[in-house]
Every structure is written in structure tokens, then in C-alpha cells.
Amino acid sequence: MVDFLKKILAYNILDYEREFVVEWAAEHPDVQVDFNSIELHDDTVHLAEGYDGIDYRQRSQLTDGSDLYKKLHDYGIHQLALRSAGVDSCNLKYAKENGLTVTNVPSYSPRAVAEMTLTHAMNLIRHIPQFQKRIRQNDYVVNGLRSKEISNLTVGIIGVGRIGSTVAKIFKALGAKRVLGNDIKENDDFRDLVDYTTKEDIYKNADLITMHTYMSDQNYHMIGKDQFGKMKNTALFINCSRGPIVDTDALVNALETGQIAGAGIDVIQDETKIFNQSFVGEDKIPLPVYTKLMNMDNVFLTPHVAFYTDHAVKNMVKQSLDDTLMEISGKESPHRINV
Numbered sequence: 001m002v003d004f005l006k007k008i009l010a011y012n013i014l015d016y017e018r019e020f021v022v023e024w025a026a027e028h029p030d031v032q033v034d035f036n037s038i039e040l041h042d043d044t045v046h047l048a049e050g051y052d053g054i055d056y057r058q059r060s061q062l063t064d065g066s067d068l069y070k071k072l073h074d075y076g077i078h079q080l081a082l083r084s085a086g087v088d089s090c091n092l093k094y095a096k097e098n099g100l101t102v103t104n105v106p107s108y109s110p111r112a113v114a115e116m117t118l119t120h121a122m123n124l125i126r127h128i129p130q131f132q133k134r135i136r137q138n139d140y141v142v143n144g145l146r147s148k149e150i151s152n153l154t155v156g157i158i159g160v161g162r163i164g165s166t167v168a169k170i171f172k173a174l175g176a177k178r179v180l181g182n183d184i185k186e187n188d189d190f191r192d193l194v195d196y197t198t199k200e201d202i203y204k205n206a207d208l209i210t211m212h213t214y215m216s217d218q219n220y221h222m223i224g225k226d227q228f229g230k231m232k233n234t235a236l237f238i239n240c241s242r243g244p245i246v247d248t249d250a251l252v253n254a255l256e257t258g259q260i261a262g263a264g265i266d267v268i269q270d271e272t273k274i275f276n277q278s279f280v281g282e283d284k285i286p287l288p289v290y291t292k293l294m295n296m297d298n299v300f301l302t303p304h305v306a307f308y309t310d311h312a313v314k315n316m317v318k319q320s321l322d323d324t325l326m327e328i329s330g331k332e333s334p335h336r337i338n339v
């Protein structure tokens with residue numbers, strides 16, 4: 001019989017993640033890795049009792065109160081490992097107050113998200129949703145849908161971190177006219193990729209604006225009525241970061257009134273009401289604003305899948321389990337975020 005030294009519980013393992021948990025477990029025969037398909041919340045936290053380490057990934061908040069973090073602490077757990085880059089599901093303050101170190105997987109594949117951003121950009125630039133609609137209607141007239149080329153476009157990147165800088169690299173390599181960047185912390189390593197400037201300059205001058213900040217209280221509805229009002233009416237807007245960064249009603253209004261020319265949306269506020277679920281055969285979805293966007297032919301939509309590549313999923317799962325093991329073995333993971 002194997003004498004397991006450490007016990008890890010991974011919450012909310014999705015079907016497509018399972019093979020990598022199994023692979024990791026096989027590579028670590030002295031660790032017992034159990035997993036479930038439920039989210040970590042007040043009513044499921046008791047399952048953590050008896051484990052040394054917890055790994056999780058979910059889009060809804062762990063809890064609104066600090067009880068869950070206290071319970072984990074009381075079970076003798078000292079860490080939480082997120083399998084995602086974004087850490088907005090976790091209240092870092094409560095975690096810290098209850099002696100839990102939190103780790104994320106910051107670089108599982110910035111390229112995956114950057115390539116999806118490019119996909120959104122190209123679809124919008126070349127009017128692909130509009131052409132698809134015409135083709136479905138047997139309308140092969142091309143009038144009104146002439147495109148610009150990348151070399152004539154100014155790209156504006158808000159949040160020049162791991163993903164934003166990768167997006168900059170791609171547009172630079174494709175010969176964009178200018179790549180503007182805005183970040184609350186400018187990074188000297190990225191000065192050859194972006195011309196750092198203000199958000200106002202980006203709203204006013206960029207032909208393509210793409211969001212790559214993290215979600216925080218300060219960044220809630222960072223883009224709303226005022227910001228859309230400052231953009232060019234030819235501007236294309238992309239959000240592959242987090243839904244609540246953008247005020248969805250303001251986005252719909254900006255598209256309906258022609259304040260901007262199109263939008264690429266991978267993430268949207270309240271997306272947990274519909275994403276990762278199927279409503280096939282039903283005539284309504286519980287997020288009516290998404291239906292509005294779906295019915296606009298200058299909008300390109302994907303269901304929060306910018307990260308969803310084989311390389312990324314493998315890294316998210318295996319790296320988070322590595323981090324869990326390090327933390328429960330008395331070592332410091334390089335991915336600690338709440339210290």
C-alpha cells in the first residue's frame with residue numbers, strides 16, 4: 001500500500017482538465033490528489049477538512065464573507081492555489097487574515113489570450129461577422145464593408161502586462177501603424193513594444209482598443225458611457241480580460257448609437273449565468289443583454305475561451321498542483337500573490 005505523505009483536494013475540475021490532474025498524480029505517487037466537480041463555497045468548504053492543500057478554479061466569488069477562509073484555516077490549511085491567471089474570485093484580504101497564502105498561474109499561456117485577441121481583431125477589422133450574415137442570407141454584395149489594413153491602424157492596449165505586452169508584440173510584428181499602451185505601472189522592458197500614453201489619448205486616437213487589465217474594485221466599469229463617448233466612431237473595442245471591467249449597458253448603447261464601430265467580447269459581466277452551460281432548445285437565455293449583442297452584426301463573440309488551448313489548460317492544472325505541493329511542503333511558490 002502506498003503511504004501518502006500529502007493530500008490535495010482540487011475543486012471544480014472540469015472535464016477537459018481531468019486528464020492533466022490524473023497525469024500529475026501519476027507523476028507524484030507519494031501525493032494523494034482527489035478532485036470534484038463542484039465550486040468552493042460556504043456549503044462545500046467542509047470537503048476540504050482532512051486535506052493539506054487546496055487547488056481551485058471558478059468564476060464566481062468564493063464567498064462574500066470571511067467564514068470560508070476561517071474554516072479553511074481551522075482545518076489546518078495554509079494555502080489556496082488558483083488554476084487561473086485572474087485572481088478576482090478570491091478575497092486576498094480575508095485569505096491573508098486567515099493565514100492562507102494564495103498562488104495563481106500567471107503565465108500558463110499569455111500567448112493563448114493574445115492570439116484570441118488577434119482573432120477578435122481580425123474578425124472585426126475584416127467585417128467577418130457582417131459577411132457571414134450576408135452569406136447566410138445569400139447576399140453576396142460587398143458594398144459598405146471595405147476594410148482597413150493593420151498598417152493603417154493605431155492599436156491601443158489598456159493594461160500592458162503579460163498578455164497586453166504579448167498582444168503588443170503581435171501587432172508590432174504585423175506592422176501596425178502605432179501601438180499605444182496604458183498601464184498604471186509602466187515597464188521599461190515594454191517600451192520598445194508600446195508608446196506609453198494616457199487612456200484619454202487611447203480613447204481619442206486608437207482605431208482598435210483592447211483591454212488587458214486585471215479585475216479589481218478600482219477597475220470595475222473602467223469603460224463606460226464617458227469612455228465610449230470619447231472613442232472614434234470608427235473604433236473597434238475588444239475585451240478578453242474580465243467582464244465587469246466594462247459596463248455592458250454602456251457598450252450596447254455605444255454600439256446601437258454608432259459611438260463605436262464594433263466589439264469583440266470574450267468576457268462579459270454576469271457571464272456565469274450562461275457560460276459553460278447549454279441552453280440548446282430553449283428560446284431565452286438568462287442574460288438578455290448577451291442576446292442583444294448576439295443580434296448585432298458588428299459584434300464578434302466567444303464564450304470566455306481566450307485561454308482555452310491544450311498548452312494553457314495543461315499548464316494551468318499542473319502548475320497549480322506544483323504550487324500547492326510546494327506550499328504544503330514548506331517551500332515558497334514563486335507564484336504567491338498575497339504577500
Ligand SMILES: NC(=O)C1=CN([C@@H]2O[C@H](COP(=O)(O)OP(=O)(O)OC[C@H]3O[C@@H](n4cnc5c(N)ncnc54)[C@H](O)[C@@H]3O)[C@@H](O)[C@H]2O)C=CC1
Pocket residue numbers: 085086087106110113158159160161162163164182183184185212213214215218219222240241242266267304305306307308
Ligand atoms: N479571457 C481569458 O480567457 C483570460 C483572461 N485573463 C484576464 O486577463 C488579465 C490580465 O492578465 P495578465 O496580462 O496575465 O496580467 P498582468 O498582471 O500581467 O497584467 C495586467 C496589467 O494591467 C495593469 N493594470 C491594472 N489596472 C490598470 C488600470 N486601471 N489601468 C491601466 N493598467 C492597469 C497592471 O499594472 C498590469 O501591468 C487577468 O487578470 C485575467 O483577468 C487571463 C487569462 C485568460
Ligand SMILES: O=C(O)C(=O)[C@H](O)COP(=O)(O)O
Pocket residue numbers: 057058059083084085086087304307
Ligand atoms: O486564467 C484566467 O484568468 C482565465 O480567465 C481563464 O479563463 C481561466 O480561468 P477562469 O476565468 O475560468 O477562472
